[in-house]
Amino acid sequence: MNIELRDKVAIITGSTLGIGFATAKGLAEAGAKVVLNGRSQAKVDKAVGALRDLVPNAEITGVVADLQSAEGCDTLVKAFPFCDILVNNAGIFGPQDxxxxxDATWQRYFDVNIMSAVRLSRAxxxxxxxxxxxxVIFLSSESxxxxxxxxxxYGMTKTALLSISRGLAKLMRETGVTVNxxxxxxxxxxxxxxxxxxxxxxxxxTLDEVGRDFVKAARPSSIIGRPARVEEVANMIVYACSKQASATTGAALRVDGGVVDTLA
Known part of the structure; x- marks a missing residue:
């Protein structure tokens, strides 16, 4: 399958590292004009430089915006008023009793993980x-x-994103816009x-060995028995952003290594 997005502008939030950066790389390789986002100028500049090295012919830019607030989302939208592809990847996680x-922690997770995606999708x-x-892609989680x-x-915010993405897919029915x-x-x-x-x-x-131990202890239902690589997750995101994925919308696309024990 040849995924070609040469005429598309893609914004990937929280994309200076991890899944976001891997997704930006995949979309850039498919020809999309890629906008990276992070909260610090140094990190954004470093990511833009690294991605240009990896995909030399790509058109890549970046914007510094803290998407936890409405003002931060407005900063991104003012810098780039239009896009064809929006990957709502910005998010925070961490264990806590x-x-x-x-309340402040609950509110912070709500603002970063949910409201950033709501505000940008609305825009x-x-x-x-x-x-x-x-x-439009929402980064949820097996959690x-x-x-x-x-x-x-954390799990609460990721469940909320499933509801929002499904509802928006219905709202965009028969428009040519897919939401997953x-x-x-x-x-x-x-x-x-x-x-x-x-x-x-x-x-x-090694990190790989400790990662396997973690999965077996914390996610024993995993079928692959190891953490995924960021590129493996990005592959699914890039496909969902492609022209070929035109009949995939309102879906919850799992790249969970089989952790969730369900047939659907």
């Missing part, structure tokens, strides 16, 4: 519908279906590597 999770979808083509007891605050959610399982991103760093230091095992 439910009884020690205060970009109307023009996509007018044009008759568009792709949306398999709520972890140590990250209830992608559900990664444990993925060996920089953030997860940082979370596992202490175990790597303690055990003397």
């Amino acid at each position: 439910f009884f020690e999770t205060d 970009y979808l109307p023009a996509m519908a007018d044009k008759g083509w568009g792709r 949306a279906l398999n709520i972890p007891e140590d990250m209830i605050h 959610a992608v559900l990664p399982g444990p993925t060996l991103s920089e953030g997860v590597a940082e979370m596992l760093a202490e175990d790597v230091a303690k055990t003397g095992k």
Whole structure:
């Protein structure tokens, strides 16, 4: 399959590292004009430079915006008023005891993980519908279906994204715009590597080995028995953004390694 997006503008939020950066690389390789986003100028500049090295002929730019606030979302929209592809990847995660999770933490997760995607989808979808083509992706998680007891605050936000993406797909019916959610399982991103760093230091095992141990302990239902690579998740996102995926909408596309034990 030859995915070709040469005439498309793609915005990927939270894309200086991890799944977001891998997605930006995949979309750039498909010919899309890629807009990277992060919260610091140094990180955005570094990511733009790295992506230009990896995909030399691509058209790549970046914008600094903290999407936790309405003002940050407005900064992004003012810098890039239109896009054909929006990947709502910006998000935060981390384990925390439910009884020690205060209101401010719940609100922060809501603002970053949910409202950034809501605000940007509200800003970009109307023009996509007018044009008759568009792709919006919400980065949910297997934790949306398999709520972890140590990250209830996180799982809640990812479940909400499934509702929003499904509802928006219906709202965009027969417009040529598709809206989907992608559900990664444990993925060996920089953030997860940082979370596992202490175990790597303690055990003397490699990151891959510690990652496998983590999956077997924390997600024993995993069929692949290891964390996914960021590129494996990005492959699904790039496909869902493609012209070939025109009949895929309102879907929850799992890249969870089989963690969620369901036939659907």
